[in-house]
Amino acid sequence: MKKANILEFVSRFGTYMIVIILVGLGCVISDKFLSTTNLINILDAVSYLGILASGMALVTYCGQSVDLSTPSTIAVASFVSILTLRFGMIPMILCTLLSGALIGLFNGLIVGKFRINTVVWTLAVSFVFAGLIRVIFGSANIYVTTGNTRAFEQISRYRISGRIPLGVVVMVALMIGLHIFVSRSRIGRQLKLVGCSELVARYSGINVLRIITLSFVGSGMAAAITGLFIASLSKSACYNYGTGYEFRAITAVVLSGMVLDGGRGSIAGVLGGVLAIGLLNNIMTLLGLNSFLQDVVTGIVFIVIVWFTNYTKTKLEALNG
Amino acid sequence: MDKDRKKWMAFCSANRVYLIFAAVFVLMSLFAPRFFNTYNIGTLLGTAMLNGIVVIGFTIVLICGHLDLSTVAIINVAGNLAIYMVQKTGSFGAGILAAVVAGIVIGIVNGLLVTRAKINSFIATLGMSTLLQGLVSYSNNAATRSITDFTMTDFLDKKLIPIVPNRALIAIIIVLLVHFFMSRTTMGKNFYLVGGNVESAWYAGIRPEHYLIGAFSLNGAFAALGGALYACYLASAMADIGAMGVSPLNMLIAASVLGGASLAGGRGSILHSFFGVLTLTALYNGLTCFKLGYEMQIFVNGIVLMIVVLMEAVSLYRKNKLAGSKSDLFKQAQN
Numbered sequence: 307m308k309k310a311n312i313l314e315f316v317s318r319f320g321t322y323m324i325v326i327i328l329v330g331l332g333c334v335i336s337d338k339f340l341s342t343t344n345l346i347n348i349l350d351a352v353s354y355l356g357i358l359a360s361g362m363a364l365v366t367y368c369g370q371s372v373d374l375s376t377p378s379t380i381a382v383a384s385f386v387s388i389l390t391l392r393f394g395m396i397p398m399i400l401c402t403l404l405s406g407a408l409i410g411l412f413n414g415l416i417v418g419k420f421r422i423n424t425v426v427w428t429l430a431v432s433f434v435f436a437g438l439i440r441v442i443f444g445s446a447n448i449y450v451t452t453g454n455t456r457a458f459e460q461i462s463r464y465r466i467s468g469r470i471p472l473g474v475v476v477m478v479a480l481m482i483g484l485h486i487f488v489s490r491s492r493i494g495r496q497l498k499l500v501g502c503s504e505l506v507a508r509y510s511g512i513n514v515l516r517i518i519t520l521s522f523v524g525s526g527m528a529a530a531i532t533g534l535f536i537a538s539l540s541k542s543a544c545y546n547y548g549t550g551y552e553f554r555a556i557t558a559v560v561l562s563g564m565v566l567d568g569g570r571g572s573i574a575g576v577l578g579g580v581l582a583i584g585l586l587n588n589i590m591t592l593l594g595l596n597s598f599l600q601d602v603v604t605g606i607v608f609i610v611i612v613w614f615t616n617y618t619k620t621k622l623e624a625l626n627g
Numbered sequence: 628m629d630k631d632r633k634k635w636m637a638f639c640s641a642n643r644v645y646l647i648f649a650a651v652f653v654l655m656s657l658f659a660p661r662f663f664n665t666y667n668i669g670t671l672l673g674t675a676m677l678n679g680i681v682v683i684g685f686t687i688v689l690i691c692g693h694l695d696l697s698t699v700a701i702i703n704v705a706g707n708l709a710i711y712m713v714q715k716t717g718s719f720g721a722g723i724l725a726a727v728v729a730g731i732v733i734g735i736v737n738g739l740l741v742t743r744a745k746i747n748s749f750i751a752t753l754g755m756s757t758l759l760q761g762l763v764s765y766s767n768n769a770a771t772r773s774i775t776d777f778t779m780t781d782f783l784d785k786k787l788i789p790i791v792p793n794r795a796l797i798a799i800i801i802v803l804l805v806h807f808f809m810s811r812t813t814m815g816k817n818f819y820l821v822g823g824n825v826e827s828a829w830y831a832g833i834r835p836e837h838y839l840i841g842a843f844s845l846n847g848a849f850a851a852l853g854g855a856l857y858a859c860y861l862a863s864a865m866a867d868i869g870a871m872g873v874s875p876l877n878m879l880i881a882a883s884v885l886g887g888a889s890l891a892g893g894r895g896s897i898l899h900s901f902f903g904v905l906t907l908t909a910l911y912n913g914l915t916c917f918k919l920g921y922e923m924q925i926f927v928n929g930i931v932l933m934i935v936v937l938m939e940a941v942s943l944y945r946k947n948k949l950a951g952s953k954s955d956l957f958k959q960a961q962n
Contacts, residue, residue: 445922
């Protein structure tokens with residue numbers, strides 16, 4: 307019984323244990339690690355990833371594996387934000403969110419209705435939108451020219467009371483909001499049930515199509531927010547701004563203890579996963595590791611952690627009969 | 628009348644990829660300027676070499692119901708290793724052999740991660756991909772390796788039989804051999820059984836994990852062979868081939884889905900996947916004849932993939948919706 311308790315604890319709080327281990331490691335390695343500037347830098351470095359991952363986690367939680375259309379959604383959102391800036395800040399933000407929501411709606415309706423494999427479908431959607439942007443704008447960047455340029459730049463540069471970047475605040479607020487929504491609300495519980503077993507969900511009268519669509523809309527909107535921040539940071543929009551983000555977000559989601567079959571884990575865990583990535587990168591940079599070697603280490607750590615999580619899960623299931 | 632129509636429909640869906648290929652080829656020949664001539668068709672077949680060889684292993688993994696995201700990283704490892712070995716030893720044979728051995732080792736590790744550690748193949752190969760790509764980039768600081776020995780290039784460019792360059796001939800021979808193995812031998816058919824239903828495969832006396840490890844190592848071997856041959860042909864190897872234009876991974880998934888493979892496993896055919904590659908290559912080649920860049924290629928790749936997947940899903944949806952209804956039972960009774 308005791309063993310079961312330990313395993314249960316590990317499988318539930320495993321992500322935070324990794325975070326604590328990494329923080330400990332960081333303290334040993336460098337005395338600069340625990341300075342406020344460094345800690346804020348760690349958060350700042352992963353804030354866009356965190357925003358994206360919290361949205362994608364909804365799709366995974368709902369049992370739809372992963373949303374690979376996010377890179378294109380990020381790119382589309384960055385273009386929409388710059389093109390609509392001339393109408394003012396509020397309409398620009400609304401239009402950007404709407405573009406993400408529409409792509410999510412499109413994905414969700416098709417995947418939910420026809421039960422297409424999510425990986426293949428979202429990949430196809432990703433090509434279509436990336437190709438569309440590249441055809442229209444000829445693979446070139448567009449820059450901020452009209453509208454309130456200063457305010458647009460400030461989205462990614464503004465620091466609350468001069469210290470905490472807006473991106474971090476948005477990430478933490480989004481995570482807290484989504485965590486409460488998923489764990490406390492009725493729709494949140496329906497998400498979990500659809501993730502655990504779609505058939506059971508359908509037979510208990512849940513509108514499965516609506517729930518799946520909702521998760522994709524959430525993912526699309528989160529990607530749109532990420533796109534807005536990236537556009538503001540670089541003061542431009544380009545077709546490749548989202549490249550690579552999808553796999554990093556998947557890494558964060560998987561490290562959080564969510565399984566691709568859905569129904570497990572929590573949004574708070576995703577924060578842990580994102581922090582683990584941030585801490586790992588920070589420690590390796592403090593050690594002065596080459597960025598390609600950082601990739602190698604990230605790959606190894608990723609596989610080992612997933613292996614360990616799987617191991618505890620299977621042991622736990624064996625103990626519980 | 629109804630029976631004829633049904634037969635026709637079944638024929639169409641079984642030979643879908645050939646029909647799409649024929650349609651693309653005929654349309655491009657009619658409309659694309661300078662598409663239909665021996666030189667361009669030779670080029671087209673030659674371009675299909677890399678993806679044509681790599682898609683073999685990729686399809687075998689798909690047939691087993693898994694996805695290997697590390698394929699592109701294996702291509703890069705193989706290309707760089709082959710060029711490095713040629714630089715050191717001066718022999719192309721040693722380079723290609725080393726690359727294929729490395730590919731098989733990577734494949735076995737992938738297979739062990741999936742079967743022994745029981746990690747979802749999507750995640751295991753994603754981690755593997757990050758790791759390998761990091762290694763390749765680190766080994767040469769993301770620079771392109773190149774050699775000045777062009778004997779392999781000349782050999783692969785020669786035409787033993789008219790129109791078809793040697794590199795396409797090699798790909799076609801390998802595809803036909805593996806296709807024969809997968810569709811005619813018991814061992815090949817067992818891959819389908821493992822992908823279709825692991826449990827019944829186990830009851831039939833097959834060791835599913837052995838076949839899975841086999842599938843991943845075959846994927847490693849073919850990805851490495853394709854990558855090494857391609858690098859020797861170009862006499863150079865990029866650190867990341869996926870960063871340029873249409874990534875091979877996108878092409879591989881689109882081609883095999885076009886050829887009838889499904890991510891659920893148990894379905895697919897090597898020859899069909901190869902024709903999927905040819906179709907997409909012909910499409911890209913034709914678009915280039917219209918002087919459209921790879922912006923358009925990515926867009927068209929997406930549209931084609933979308934339409935194929937959607938058509939398949941809608942027909943399945945209709946079938947499921949009708950299943951068990953009065954009209955469906957009536958139809959079954961009639962047959």
